[in-house]
Every structure is written in C-alpha cells, then in structure tokens.
Amino acid sequence: MKHIKKIIVVMIVAVIGIQVYNQFTSNVTGEAQEDKVLNLSVASEPVMDPAFVTDSYSMPMIKNILEGLTRPTNDGEIVPAMAESWDVSEDGKTYTFHLREGIQWNNGDPVTANDFEYAWKRIINPETAAANASKMFIIEGAEAYFMGEGSQEDVKINAVDEETFEVTLTEPAPYFIELTARQTTMMPVHQATVEANPSWATEAGEQFVSNGPFNFVEWNHNGDYTLKKNEGYWDVDNVDLDGVYVRIIEDSMTANMSFESGELDFIGIPFNTIPADAIDSYRANGDMDVTEIGATYMYKLNTTDEIMSNVNIRRALSLAINRQELIDNVVKGEQTPAKGGIAPTVAGFEEDRGYFEDADYDTARDYLAQGMEELGYDDTAAMPIVIQTNDNDSHMAVAQFIQSEWERELGVQATIETTEINVHFESMNQLNYQIGRIGPTVDFNSAYAFLEHYYSADTGQNRTGWENAEYQEILDKVLFEEDEAVQHEMYMEAERILMDEMPFIPIYYYSNPQVKSERMNNLFVDGMVDVQLKEVTINE
Incomplete structure (x- = not known):
C-alpha cells in the first residue's frame, strides 16, 4: 500500500510539473510549446549571492546568470x-x-x-x-x-x-x-541593487540584475524558477535557448520519473543524480554516459566534537568501509574508491598512493580499541555516533550501507539524521554536526585546489575544525617551488598528513552518470562540474 501511495504522489507531481511547464513556455515568448526551453531539476533552492555560494547545485546556475x-x-x-x-x-x-x-x-x-x-x-x-x-x-x-x-x-x-x-x-x-x-x-554584482535591496539575492526574480547569458524571470520558492535569454548579453547571437525552466525536486526517484515522462532534459551531476535503482537499466539500454569529474564523495568529521576529536576513532571509521562493495552494489556509477584527498583527475595522482587499505577491518578494530581507551569508553553502545546527510534517496542508501558496515565490523551503532539540504550545509558550516556527508568540488584542476580546503580551521570549505601547522607550512611553500618533481612530493606529503589525521573520510571519487533527452545537444558537464548553458541547442 505504501508503494502504491508513493506512485500516486509521483504521478500527481508529474502532472503538476507539466502544467507549470506549459505556463512557463507561454510566459517566455507567448508561444506555448514552441520555445527553445531547456527543462532541468535541482535538488535544492539556489543560493544567488556569489558571496555565499558553496553548494554544487547553485554554482552552475549562478555562473550562467552572472x-x-x-x-x-x-x-x-x-x-x-x-x-x-x-x-x-x-x-x-x-x-x-x-x-x-x-x-x-x-x-x-x-x-x-x-x-x-x-x-x-x-x-x-x-x-x-x-x-x-x-x-x-x-x-x-x-x-x-x-x-x-x-x-x-x-x-x-x-x-x-x-x-x-x-x-x-x-x-x-x-x-x-x-x-x-x-x-x-x-x-x-550590481552595486546599486545590492546596496538598495537587502533581499536582492534571497528573493531573486525580475529585480535580480545580471550580466550573463540568462536572466532570472521568476522564483517560486521550493517549487521552481525560470531563466530567460538575456537579450542585452554581449554574445546573445550565440545563445540558442530562449529560456531554462528549473524545478526543485529533492527526491532523485521523483526527478527520474519526471525525466522518463519527458518533463526533464537531463539527469546527472551537478543538478541531481540518477537513483541507483535506475542505473542498471540506463546502462543496459545504452542511454547513460559516464564522465570523470574532479570531486570526492566524503564524510567530513567535526574534530571539535568529543568523539571525533580522537584521531584513532576517525581512522577506525574510515578503514571499516568496503568502498568497492559500496560502489558495486549501492551507487553503481563506475566510481573509484577514494583513499586520498586529491582526485585522480589531477596529473600525477591517477593511481592509489597507498595511504591505507580499503575494508581493513582488523586495523580498524585496533584503532577503535585504542581510541575508546583514550576517550574512556568501555562499550561502543555508550559512544554516540551520528551520520548527518541531506534528505536524498541516494545519500541515504550510502549512509545505511556504512551504518551496517560499522555495526557489523566494529560494533558501532550509528544513527542517521536527514535534513533539508540547505539546513544540512549550514549546520556543517557552523560545526553543528558530528559526521556529515558532502561532495566538494574545486575551482581548478590542481592538487593545491583540493588541499587548500584544509589550510586552516577557518577556511570556508574546511567544515571540520581541523588544522595542522606542518600542513600549513607545506602549502605556504609549495606554490613557490619551481621543480615540478619536488613540488609533487610536497603535495604528496601534505596529502599524507591529511590521510594520517583523517579530518574527513574519503569514500569514492565521483564519476558522473548522466542521461540526456534527444531534443537537446551540447549540455556538457566538464571535469570541474561547470556547465555552459549558452552552448546548449534544442533540435528543431
């Protein structure tokens, strides 16, 4: 009965989506269904102030508006x-x-x-x-x-x-x-707008002043938002789309149903993810492409928390995960087990560096025993462990797999908490969490781009409270090193410190399974997870 109710809800959402889409295409140019409109969904509300963008759902949108x-x-x-x-x-x-x-x-x-x-x-x-x-x-x-x-x-x-x-x-x-x-x-950003209107970004719509290929037209919070071609854009002649309609769909199964019914033109990072249950079917039909991106799926650890402050507990939790089994049986997207802090998209870091073994349960149990003794715990049941993730089927499946691994191999009984995605990220920013799921991207394809996140506890992307003086000293010097071989060794040493201290648990290096509708071309997600919507074309 619960399954039937879920199908009915998804069907209702799909019907509403079609009605909203028809209204949008009428509003863009007044000719319903004839506009070149790209249909997307994202898993959360966007953050439209460049000063506060940290999530991968907002970044590609703001980069096409500004x-x-x-x-x-x-x-x-x-x-x-x-x-x-x-x-x-x-x-x-x-x-x-x-x-x-x-x-x-x-x-x-x-x-x-x-x-x-x-x-x-x-x-x-x-x-x-x-x-x-x-x-x-x-x-x-x-x-x-x-x-x-x-x-x-x-x-x-x-x-x-x-x-x-x-x-x-x-x-x-x-x-x-x-x-x-x-x-x-x-x-x-447009100075006069920023200074005159405190809600210029949080209530972005027609009053949002932009200079990119697309303008904001309307934002229905927690529902959808619409973009329209910016006719004053300097390169407007090379923008094929009339507009972009974006629905906010946090549940990946619902987004996938919308794609299958023809309401969406794309499923994949950075807008959303293909649910694991659908990957095998798309792969078998030859409909799915998989590309490599420079990002790592990880669990960050709040090192200011009493339990996570202990490095041996952190090591134990990391080693007690079978990453390959997780990839093969849960996420299924041709990812690579992550056992380092630098993604294999960076030259010189394509191969495993040997910092630790995957699913090394015996060593994990040794670390756990040492950590519990240092913290004064005699029983794992008395040691509260909480995994926090945003409310998403795919992330929940990963959390449940890891929860099971820890209980079976370590006797650690972890609780899983889910929240709305923006609440989730804000609690991580404030260090109001213990173990938190995140998938940070970088701004350029370099080892430094991955490592600089942990330069100090105050670095914006750190979110762990961890810092290390030796690590800082390496990063202070590495950009001045002209010998590439020496520089590479310095990067390796910094990464070794990260993996020894383990302020985060690397789980897998992202791949990007994606499916696209046949009505559009040139929607390409590059290795830094950027998307150029101005290059997308719609088939006549």
Missing part, C-alpha cells in the same frame, strides 16, 4: 568573457584586464571595472562574512583586510578606469586566470 572576466568552454579552454583581453606583468603577479566595449547589465547599465572592484572587495570585507573569502587571499592585501589587520585601501584590486581592471597577487599563480572563470567569488 559572467566573470573569463569563462570555460565545453572543452575546458578558458576564453575571454567580460574581459576581451589581459596582460600579465613580467614577475607574473599583476594582471591587467581590458573589458569589452558596450557590455551591460540586463537593466541597461554598463558593466564597468568598478563593478568588479566593488564585488571582489565586498567578498573580502569582513562585514560581508563571505563563505569563500579565502579564495581571494592570493590577492595582495586581501587576507590582511579580511582578518582585520589591514585596510581596504591596501588591497590590490583597482579599477584603473571604466574599462581597465588591475589585480596584483601575493605571488605568481598560473591558475589565476582559471579562477576568474570558475570561482563565483570573482563574479561581478
């Missing part, structure tokens, strides 16, 4: 966007960007270098409390200003004139141009 100095293409090339060109000083530290003539916000205001200066300085303004302000610390004076040890005037972010934007770095960083394409903190 546009930075550069952008990535489908083949990974970084090309001019708001900036038509740039110069780099001989010492590799000063970048001078030359903005295009005639670029504008969708309200008609010109996009100028002042917009970038305002937006970037807003990120590092300590009063903003931006989630990823540390991403800007490569800029001279940025960290000191953010930490209250310097002034805004000392930050080397300057609008030389309306079409010239200059930035000076603390040291040469060959990846900096890629950051300007991929990092949301480097997107411009």
Whole structure:
C-alpha cells in the first residue's frame, strides 16, 4: 500500500510539473510549446549571492546568470568573457584586464571595472562574512583586510578606469586566470541593487540584475524558477535557448520519473543524480554516459566534537568501509574508491598512493580499541555516533550501507539524521554536526585546489575544525617551488598528513552518470562540474 501511495504522489507531481511547464513556455515568448526551453531539476533552492555560494547545485546556475572576466568552454579552454583581453606583468603577479566595449547589465547599465572592484572587495570585507573569502587571499592585501589587520585601501584590486581592471597577487599563480572563470567569488554584482535591496539575492526574480547569458524571470520558492535569454548579453547571437525552466525536486526517484515522462532534459551531476535503482537499466539500454569529474564523495568529521576529536576513532571509521562493495552494489556509477584527498583527475595522482587499505577491518578494530581507551569508553553502545546527510534517496542508501558496515565490523551503532539540504550545509558550516556527508568540488584542476580546503580551521570549505601547522607550512611553500618533481612530493606529503589525521573520510571519487533527452545537444558537464548553458541547442 505504501508503494502504491508513493506512485500516486509521483504521478500527481508529474502532472503538476507539466502544467507549470506549459505556463512557463507561454510566459517566455507567448508561444506555448514552441520555445527553445531547456527543462532541468535541482535538488535544492539556489543560493544567488556569489558571496555565499558553496553548494554544487547553485554554482552552475549562478555562473550562467552572472559572467566573470573569463569563462570555460565545453572543452575546458578558458576564453575571454567580460574581459576581451589581459596582460600579465613580467614577475607574473599583476594582471591587467581590458573589458569589452558596450557590455551591460540586463537593466541597461554598463558593466564597468568598478563593478568588479566593488564585488571582489565586498567578498573580502569582513562585514560581508563571505563563505569563500579565502579564495581571494592570493590577492595582495586581501587576507590582511579580511582578518582585520589591514585596510581596504591596501588591497590590490583597482579599477584603473571604466574599462581597465588591475589585480596584483601575493605571488605568481598560473591558475589565476582559471579562477576568474570558475570561482563565483570573482563574479561581478550590481552595486546599486545590492546596496538598495537587502533581499536582492534571497528573493531573486525580475529585480535580480545580471550580466550573463540568462536572466532570472521568476522564483517560486521550493517549487521552481525560470531563466530567460538575456537579450542585452554581449554574445546573445550565440545563445540558442530562449529560456531554462528549473524545478526543485529533492527526491532523485521523483526527478527520474519526471525525466522518463519527458518533463526533464537531463539527469546527472551537478543538478541531481540518477537513483541507483535506475542505473542498471540506463546502462543496459545504452542511454547513460559516464564522465570523470574532479570531486570526492566524503564524510567530513567535526574534530571539535568529543568523539571525533580522537584521531584513532576517525581512522577506525574510515578503514571499516568496503568502498568497492559500496560502489558495486549501492551507487553503481563506475566510481573509484577514494583513499586520498586529491582526485585522480589531477596529473600525477591517477593511481592509489597507498595511504591505507580499503575494508581493513582488523586495523580498524585496533584503532577503535585504542581510541575508546583514550576517550574512556568501555562499550561502543555508550559512544554516540551520528551520520548527518541531506534528505536524498541516494545519500541515504550510502549512509545505511556504512551504518551496517560499522555495526557489523566494529560494533558501532550509528544513527542517521536527514535534513533539508540547505539546513544540512549550514549546520556543517557552523560545526553543528558530528559526521556529515558532502561532495566538494574545486575551482581548478590542481592538487593545491583540493588541499587548500584544509589550510586552516577557518577556511570556508574546511567544515571540520581541523588544522595542522606542518600542513600549513607545506602549502605556504609549495606554490613557490619551481621543480615540478619536488613540488609533487610536497603535495604528496601534505596529502599524507591529511590521510594520517583523517579530518574527513574519503569514500569514492565521483564519476558522473548522466542521461540526456534527444531534443537537446551540447549540455556538457566538464571535469570541474561547470556547465555552459549558452552552448546548449534544442533540435528543431
């Protein structure tokens, strides 16, 4: 009976979805069903302020509504966007960007270098409390200003004139141009709107001022939102879509049903995931593509928690997971067991580095016994362990598998708690959790991009409370090392510290199983989980 009720609910949701979609296509240009509209779903409400975007569902959307100095293409090339060109000083530290003539916000205001200066300085303004302000610390004076040890005037972010934007770095960083394409903190925002309307991002709609290929049209919270082609966009002639209709569907089974009924054009990361129960069927029919992406599915551990503060408990929990069995029987998406902190998309890190063995139950039990003795526990039943994840069938299945592993092999009885995804991430940001599921992505394909998340306890993507002085010292020096072999060894040493201290449990390196409708082309998710909706076309 419960199964029948679930099917009825899904059918009702599907009918409502069709009705909303028909209304949307009528509203975009007034010609229902004839518009070139891409139909997507995401698992959560988007965060539309670049200062606070940390989740992988919001990032691809905001990067198609706002546009930075550069952008990535489908083949990974970084090309001019708001900036038509740039110069780099001989010492590799000063970048001078030359903005295009005639670029504008969708309200008609010109996009100028002042917009970038305002937006970037807003990120590092300590009063903003931006989630990823540390991403800007490569800029001279940025960290000191953010930490209250310097002034805004000392930050080397300057609008030389309306079409010239200059930035000076603390040291040469060959990846900096890629950051300007991929990092949301480097997107411009419309200053007058931000300062005049406190709800400009939380109630984004027609009042949201954008400069990218698409505009916000409407946002029905917890229901759907719609994007429309920005006719004032500098490259509008190369945007095929009239609009994008995005339904918010947290349940992966419901999203999959919507895809199968023709209401959605894509299922896969970064918008949602194919439910494990559907993967075998899609694979057998030849409908599913699998691509590699630079991200790791992990359980972060709150090292400020009494139990998770013990490194031997952390090691025990990590070693008592059979990652390959989890992949083969639960997630089924051709993932790779993760036994390190750097994804195999990075050159030189394709192979296992041997930090620990998968499903090493005997060693796990030894670590557990030592950790319990250090904490004063005689019985695992008295030691509370809580896995927190967002409310999603796929993540719940992983949690249940790991829960079973820990109980069978360690006698540890873990409780699983689920919350709405934004609540889940916020509790992790506040260290109000014990064990938390997350799948962080990076901004450029480098070992440093993965390792910098744990530079200090205050780093925006850390979320574990862990830091280590030796680890910090390596990261402070590694970018200055010119010998690539030595630099690689330094990265390996930093990763070894991570895997020895285990502030997170790496579970698997992501792959991206995805299915696409036949009515559209060129929806490509690159290795950094970026999507260029401006390149998507709809078949006539």
